[in-house]
Amino acid sequence: QSVLTQPPSASGTPGQRVTISCSGSSSNIGSTYVYWYRQLPGTAPKLLIYRNNQRPSGVPDRFSGSKSGTSASLAISGLRSEDEADYYCATWDDSLSANWVFGGGTKLTVL
Amino acid sequence: EVQLVESGGGLIQPGGSLRLSCAASGFTVSSNYMSWVRQAPGKGLEWVSIIYSGGSTYYADSVKGRFTISRDKSKNTLYLQMNSLRAEDTAIYYCARDLQEVAGLDYWGQGTLVTVSS
Numbered sequence: 001q002s003v004l005t006q007p008p009s010a011s012g013t014p015g016q017r018v019t020i021s022c023s024g025s026s027s028n029i030g031s032t033y034v035y036w037y038r039q040l041p042g043t044a045p046k047l048l049i050y051r052n053n054q055r056p057s058g059v060p061d062r063f064s065g066s067k068s069g070t071s072a073s074l075a076i077s078g079l080r081s082e083d084e085a086d087y088y089c090a091t092w093d094d095s096l097s098a099n100w101v102f103g104g105g106t107k108l109t110v111l
Numbered sequence: 112e113v114q115l116v117e118s119g120g121g122l123i124q125p126g127g128s129l130r131l132s133c134a135a136s137g138f139t140v141s142s143n144y145m146s147w148v149r150q151a152p153g154k155g156l157e158w159v160s161i162i163y164s165g166g167s168t169y170y171a172d173s174v175k176g177r178f179t180i181s182r183d184k185s186k187n188t189l190y191l192q193m194n195s196l197r198a199e200d201t202a203i204y205y206c207a208r209d210l211q212e213v214a215g216l217d218y219w220g221q222g223t224l225v226t227v228s229s
Binding site for chain 1: 146148155156157158161169170171172205209212213214215216217218219220221222
């Protein structure tokens, strides 16, 4: 199982606001930044949020990230059908030799 | 425009070897940290290896001693040499520019599929 815990699925209707959680510990989320990646079906992951809440150029402000203690969240407002994808959180873990650790991923379905 | 293009994947028997390539354009591989990340069929992401701009290399425990990351400055290309392949190495392998805490894995290639099976 993954070092970071995400719900396996989430869903919402167009226009709705959904949040995806990512839970970790003091040796990972609690001590460093969190990153979020979006993977559309059949494509490579794409950076969505970096340093907890920063958006790369081109990512709409419908996407926002936050972190509190050993947990983080990704919020998507104004949900659209094209937001249907897998979402992964990522960070480092001081107790592991892996450079990056990822959550198990959350499949977002737009109903 | 930054672009990463992987190649070299395919079907290989257990115990075999394969070398993946990741050709970069729009930036200099040797001046950046570069990572390999893999994704087994229907599964999540797993970090595999990193090479620092200074040349230091690190590996996930699952591939340590079997995989080797390297780069060719003249070809602006990243490599992953995979030896003693196992069925559990079957995955799509992505290369990514790794900006670490500054901005994460900001650009990814399209991936190349490695299937280890007899």
